[in-house]
Amino acid sequence: MKTFTNRVAVITGAASGFGREFALIGARLGMKLVLADVQKEALDALSAELSAQGVQVLAQTCDVRHADQVQALADAAMARFGAIHLVFNNAGVGSGGLIWENTQADWEWVLGVNLWGVIHGVRIFTPLMLACARQDADYEGHIVNTASMAGLLNAPTMGVYNVSKHAVVSLSESLYQDLQLVDAPIGASVLCPYFVPTGIAQSHRNRPEDVAGSAPTVSQRVAQVMSDKAVSSGKVTAQEVAENTFKAIAEAQFYIYSHPAALANVQDRMEDIVQQRNPGDPYKATPHIRDMLREKLKS
Secondary structure: OOOOOOOEEEEEOOOOHHHHHHHHHHHHOOOEEEEEEOOHHHHHHHHHHHHOOOOOEEEEEOOOOOHHHHHHHHHHHHHHHOOOOEEEEOOOOOOOEOHHHOOHHHHHHHHHHHHHHHHHHHHHHHHHHHHHHHHOOOOOEEEEEEOOHHHOOOOOOEHHHHHHHHHHHHHHHHHHHHHHHOOOOEEEEEEEOOOOOOOHHHHHHHOOHHHOOOOOOHHHHHHHHHHHHHHHOOOOOHHHHHHHHHHHHHOOOOEEEOOHHHHHHHHHHHHHHHOOOOOOOOOOOOHHHHHHHHHHHHO
16 A cells, blocks of 8 residues: 555554554554544544644544444545545553453453454454445555464463463464465455554543443453553554555555564574473573562562
8 A cells, every 4th residue: 555645544453552653654644544543532632632733633532342233434435535545443452360260251351352353343344444445446555453472472360361372373374375376456455563552552441331340350360460560661652563564465465563572482483382392481581580480479
């Protein structure tokens, strides 16, 4: 996708983090924006900020767990702008703790947003984009699904999140291959950021009542503290990741990383699989963190 001016971008999780940065860059490139989030006040503030700059914006609250709300977002986008060119299935939440201590509500919340949100986005928006392509010989489209390095690795006390993001990587690779198979003028990418300050470590603040959590266990409290520290100390900014994402879209690049150096850990994991070795120690380079984690889990 080479042309962004006057094209329509749909962004879920648009009110903060990567989504907000995607919106700001899209606005700078002259795009028309469809912004969705569960955080109404933050969404309205962003919409007002961009509208004041002359950007054409449609902002709509949307809980991506629910297919009817994603469908309503798509319907509103088509009614307002008549086409969709770029989709960021970006909404995401985080949750941690020993995997057997996660409740059904924990699983339903994280998988609902991180996985079903992407499933709904791909299932609903891809046919619309293909229809737009049939009506426009010059059509260019692209879909970006936000996964994580947790979709390529399996750190302890992050099981629910890991599962959701591994599934998004698989879904995205399948989407890419299927679009190639039918010669669609639509590209696909999967964004796999590492620790980037975006606010995802505090996503429990937006946890809805229908998947309300119980009192956190020791492991969940420890995971929360470690996640807060790792995310807040990240040196790569959400803006930098968003800039690299738009560059990747223009270059038809599928895998997008915020921390390429972390791929050494992915390579180790792949070698474990190929060589039929048991999973390696994720704290091989930082044993002090493993020891600290073990000690805290005993308390």
